[in-house]
Amino acid sequence: MSNRLPLDGSLCLVIPAHNEAANIERVISGSRRVLTRLAGRWELILVDDGSTDDTSEVTRRAMGEDASRLRLIRHASKRGYGVTVADGLRAADTDYVAFMDGDGQFDPADLGRLAAVIGGADLVAGWRERRADPGYRLLIAGVFNFLVRWLYGVRVRDLDCGLKLMRRRVLDVAMPLRARSALLNTELFFKSQRSGLRVQQVPVPHYPRVAGVRSGARLVPILRAIRDLVWLRITLARRWRPPPTARAVAESS
Numbered sequence: 001m002s003n004r005l006p007l008d009g010s011l012c013l014v015i016p017a018h019n020e021a022a023n024i025e026r027v028i029s030g031s032r033r034v035l036t037r038l039a040g041r042w043e044l045i046l047v048d049d050g051s052t053d054d055t056s057e058v059t060r061r062a063m064g065e066d067a068s069r070l071r072l073i074r075h076a077s078k079r080g081y082g083v084t085v086a087d088g089l090r091a092a093d094t095d096y097v098a099f100m101d102g103d104g105q106f107d108p109a110d111l112g113r114l115a116a117v118i119g120g121a122d123l124v125a126g127w128r129e130r131r132a133d134p135g136y137r138l139l140i141a142g143v144f145n146f147l148v149r150w151l152y153g154v155r156v157r158d159l160d161c162g163l164k165l166m167r168r169r170v171l172d173v174a175m176p177l178r179a180r181s182a183l184l185n186t187e188l189f190f191k192s193q194r195s196g197l198r199v200q201q202v203p204v205p206h207y208p209r210v211a212g213v214r215s216g217a218r219l220v221p222i223l224r225a226i227r228d229l230v231w232l233r234i235t236l237a238r239r240w241r242p243p244p245t246a247r248a249v250a251e252s253s
Contacts, residue, residue: 005037005038005039005040006037006038006039006112006115006116006118007038007039007095007096007115007118008095009039009041009094009095009096010039010040010041010042010043010094010095010096011035011038011039011041011042011043011094011095011096011097011098012042012043012044012045012092012093012094012096012097012098013031013035013042013043013044013045013097013098013099013100013108013111014045014047014085014088014089014091014092014097014098014099014100015027015028015031015044015045015046015047015088015099015100015101015102016047016049016081016084016085016088016099016101016102017046017047017048017049017051017055017059017102017103018048018049018050018051018055018078018084018102019051019052019053019055020051020053020055020102020103020104021051021053021054021055021057021058022211023102023103023104023209023210023211024046024055024058024059024062024102024104025058025059025061025062026104027100027102027103027104027108028044028046028058028059028062028063029062030107030108030109031044031100031108032044032062032063032064032066033108033109034108034109034111034112035108035111037112038111038112038115039096041094042069042094043069043070043071043094044063044066044069044070044071045070045071045072045073045088045091045092046059046070046071046072046073046102047073047074047075047084047085047087047088048072048073048074048075049075049078049079049080049081049083049084050074050075050076050077050078050079055102056072056074059072060072071091073087073088073091075087080180080181081181081182081184082179082180082181082182082183082184083180085099085184086177086179086184089171089177090175090177092171094168095167095168096118096165096166096167096168097165097166097168097170097171098111098114098163098164098165098166099162099163099164100162100163101162101163103209104207104209104210104211105162105206105207105208105209106126106162106163106204106205106206106207107205107207110126110163110204110205111163111165113126113202113204114126114163114164114165114202114204115165116202117200117202118165118167120198120200121198121199121200122166122167122169122170122192122197122198122199123164123165123166123167123170123188123189123192123197123198123199123200124164124165124166124199124200124201124202125156125158125161125163125164125185125189125199125200125201125202126158126161126163126164126201126202126203126204127156127157127158127161127201127202127203127204128158128161128203128204128205128206129203129204129205129206130205130206131158131206141158141159141160144159144160144225144229145159147226147229148186148229151229151230151233152186152189152190152233153190153193154186154189154190154193156189156199156201157201158201159185159186159189160182160185161185161204163204164185164188166188166192169197170188170191170192170197172243173191173192173195173197173242173243174187174188174191174192178232178235178236178239178240179228179232180228180232181224181225181228182225183225183228183229183232186229186232187232187236190236191236191240191242194242195242195243196242
C-alpha cells in the first residue's frame with residue numbers, strides 16, 4: 001500500500017474570519033485533520049478581520065499540538081473579505097495555497113476533492129452544488145456573475161465560492177492583488193485564464209450557517225462592489241499584463 005500524499009509539496013490554508021468564535025473551533029479541528037492527510041508539510045493562516053469576540057483565542061486553543069503550524073494575522077478594524085483573504089495569500093510561502101471561509105459553511109474535508117484534481121490544474125475552485133443561502137443572496141450573485149462575464153470574459157460556475165486550491169504559480173502571476181472586495185475571486189480567475197494557466201472546478205456541498213451573523217447583501221456594499229467591478233477592470237487593463245513566462249510554464253506542465 002502506498003503512503004504517498006495527494007500533494008507533492010507544502011500546503012498553506014488561509015482562513016478569513018470576522019466574529020466567528022462560535023464556528024471557528026469546528027472549522028479548525030476539521031482543517032487540521034484534512035491538512036495532515038493532504039501534505040507532509042502544512043500550515044494554517046487565520047486572518048482575523050477586526051473581530052470583537054474570541055475568534056483568535058478559540059483558534060489558538062483549537063490548534064492543540066499543532067500550535068506551531070498556526071500563523072495569526074489580526075486587523076485592528078474590519079477591512080472586508082477581499083483584503084482579508086489577500087493578506088493571507090500574500091503571507092503564504094508554500095508550494096500550494098488554499099483558502100476557505102471561516103463561517104463553517106464548507107466542510108474542510110472537501111479540500112480533498114480539490115486536491116484530487118490539482119494534478120491536472122493550476123487553480124481548482126469549488127462550486128456549490130446547492131447554495132445554502134437566502135434567495136436574495138442568490139439573486140445578487142446572479143447579477144454580479146453576469147456583470148463579471150460581460151466585463152472580464154470570465155465564465156465559471158459560482159464565481160465567489162470560498163473554497164479554492166492553487167499552485168504557487170497562480171499567486172506568482174496574480175501579484176500584486178489589487179481587488180479591494182470580494183472581487184478577489186474575479187481577479188484570480190481573470191489573471192489565471194489570461195496567463196494560460198489551467199482552471200478546473202469541482203462540485204462541493206454547502207451548509208447553512210449555524211451560528212454568528214451573516215455579512216454582506218446590504219445596499220451600500222452592493223453598490224460599492226459594482227463600483228469596484230468597473231474600477232478593477234480599468235486598473236487591470238492599464239497596469240497588468242500576463243508575465244511572459246506564465247504561458248510557457250503552463251504549456252510545459
